[in-house]
Amino acid sequence: MTNDIFDISDNTPLVLMKQLTRQKRARFMAKLEYMSPCFSHYCRVSGAIVRDAEERGAIHPGMTLVDWTFGTSGIALAMAAVSRGYKVLLAAPESICREKQEVLRALGAELVLTPSEALPGDLQSCVDVAENLVRTLPNAWFANMYQNPVSRQVHQDGTGPEIFRQTEGKVTHLFVPMASGAMISGIGRYFKSVNPEVQIIGVEPEGSVYGDLHGGKSQGTPSAFQLEDIGAVRPTSFWDPNVIDRIVQVSDADAFNCGRELLRAEAVFAGGASGAAMAAALREGEAYGDDALVVVMMTDFGGYDLSRMYNDDWMRRQGFYRKSKTALDQITADDILQRKAHKDLIFAQPEQTLAEVFETMKQNDVSQMPIVSFGAPIGSISENRILSILIENDSAMNAKVVAFMEKPFPVCQPDATISELSEKLQTNASGVLISLSDGRLQLINKSDLIDVLTRK
Template identity: 30%
Template sequence: MDVHESVLELVGGTPMVRLRTPEGSAALYAKLEYLSAGGSVKDRIGLHMIEQAERDGLLRPGATVVEATSGNTGAGLAMVAAAKGYRAVLVVPDKTSAEKIATLRGFGAEVVVRPGGLPAEDPGNVFNTAARIAEQTPGSWLAGQYDNPANPGAHYATTGPEIWRQTDGRITHLVSCVGTGGTISGTGRYLKDVSGGAVKVVGADPAASVYSGGDGRPYFVEATGHVCHPETIEDVWPESYDQDVVDELVPVGDRDALLTLRQLAREQGLMVGGSAGLAVAAAQRVAAGLGPESLVVVILPDSGRQYLSKYFNDAWLLRLGFLDGEDDAARAGDAVPDSLRDAPLPYVNRLSTVAEALTVLRARRDLGLPPVLPAGPCPVGPDRRPTAPELAGSVSLDMLAAAVEQGEVAPDALVRDHLAAPLPHFGAGERADAVLAEWEQRDDEVAVVLYDGHGIGLITRDDVRKLL
């Protein structure tokens, strides 16, 4: 019978399909990792890490598998744990899609959600939380994908050989995202070894990721790149990432990645996730710069079905400013004066003192501007526009001044300990009439306008009314 003894035999072994590219460019093939049993490329490391831990005597019957994950590694670990009879406890950041969290719970895992925007040293950070749970849980094992050699080892043993066989050794370029670094390091190392160094390895990276020289601010493509919180004291890169394997890094903006994945679904019938959209956007650039004698393979890590509430949700994209809206209607972005579109968003650093914040807010009132500002982590560089996840609170002159006058807040206290709720935000492409109708239900004087997830200006209700 053509059957398998368990789901574990269905990990990996994924097919490849040719993507349409302009005439004259290199052939571009996509390895569909979302067709693995658990739905992503991380199935491979989930199985490999657990089986290596068993061989090393770190996992025994009845043990608990613990990991910090953005979702896909957690799903791979949870699937393998379920098949092998282990308990799984997975810590995820709060930006993880609802579908991913539901998948983890569907496999029977216990899911712990923690804020994703915390410095590395914060006890509530997802990694520190997972380490603490593992330490406090008898018989547990922390998978530690970021530093576990079984992570790249899984791809050296499986993904690389599959690609070499599927292309009959004709592959010239590999394109892969860089998250933990395991996929690109293990696969790339094998392909370089088997080809005598002929295969070139290209990393696709979010434009804000520190891997490719970005400032480390948050971005909107899950499960790839490397964020560095501005309050992190020491930025440590994963040991799973072997930089020597990667020949080139291609930075890709969120908008390019998200519109590419939607285009893949609508024009080529491939519904993939955000990191896959990012990888294809980079791979298309690579293929366009090569001739037809070259063969490019891009790894598509997971399915778009994990992101239906986000990347395939027009309302979500419009609210964050990734869609431009209707050309024939007044839009929220029209309320931001052209002279301010290229200026940094007015912003209070949450590490400022209350006295410093009051000085800024009073100056705004003296200029006839609303004395209310968004607040969040310190931007890197004077021209940086904070992203929506960084706008974690707000400060109001009236509220802050009253608290100081009543002795409830000391002038030298830090703003971060006295933040009000975040200001409302609207996407630049949202219809002005819809924005005003929603805003009328709130008491906020000021709102933030977002374009590609970044704040580009502050507006008032009157600014929007003038458009109608």
């Protein structure tokens, strides 16, 4: 039992990803920060900011806490504040998700919506409106979650050590969505102090400024993006390139669609910022080896994005919609090979004679074989082909098979879906070769597809 709901904001689950990462050598784990009372990583921060302000005597019940928000930070602040007797006044762009607006109003927060196109420095922007409200309202205090130093300290003292403990110190790469930069700078400072080899990778939308800044430009050039709770049009005081190894940008479409795939494939009900982080991790993780342990921060909740990211009509209007994979499309060549007994590929070499090849066929009870030269399939040979050759010329058994070979089997990658494999097999009934990452080849035939479909 706990006396304060915010006491359970720590120790969020760390879950192994299995479906989206089947073709990756590294292990990928999702840190479900949205599984907290506030459904976002801001839960850790909001409670700490309010407690810190109370301990310093900066606020007392009856005061109005003011801030600007893109939704989730405001929800977390409102949950921490109203339960302690504070009023909450928030400025937010009018474009934020309807669900976030409704939750804020349900919490009793007063919401001032500002023009979405107004950038900081414009008197109509949510940042400038919030700052002006603090100056003009009596008995008001600016929480300033995007700049409050408590925000970074919470992640340096809490989130970083928590990840280290949950992975038993084995984490090698951390992907963190960047908004204010408090989370990545706090986690980055912790890990650079205990293990500088851990790669701290920031994730932002295309159009955010951190990538330019990390690349050495004095000032990033922002452009519009649809993602919320990730990205920035100007850096905050938390910007600390010394603890960030890389910045990866992700398009709105890739972020939203990866978030939707997280729900379908892994039952992770996360938002667009989390989708961006996972999309970046999967893309970058193509090059990671077996020794890599990748942690991806899931910072926002999908339930706050039902009218946008999880709405097919909205996704279509924005040009982001991608058809979801069917259950069959989820089955890949790699899955089929995992079900088969591991055997070396039976193949012929071009310099072998027809007699040698035919003897290999008899010994292995196969009627057709690929012909492989230096690891590459260059053709094939079948019993029927050998028979027709001998009928015309019975002395050809000592001739090299390369002179009589037929067209090669089609080649696919391990991530080829069962639908793709079936289509290939319609034109070549003998089989499809799968090119493995170690250079070896494996064969899949129609019987293998039938076996996996009937779940024998």
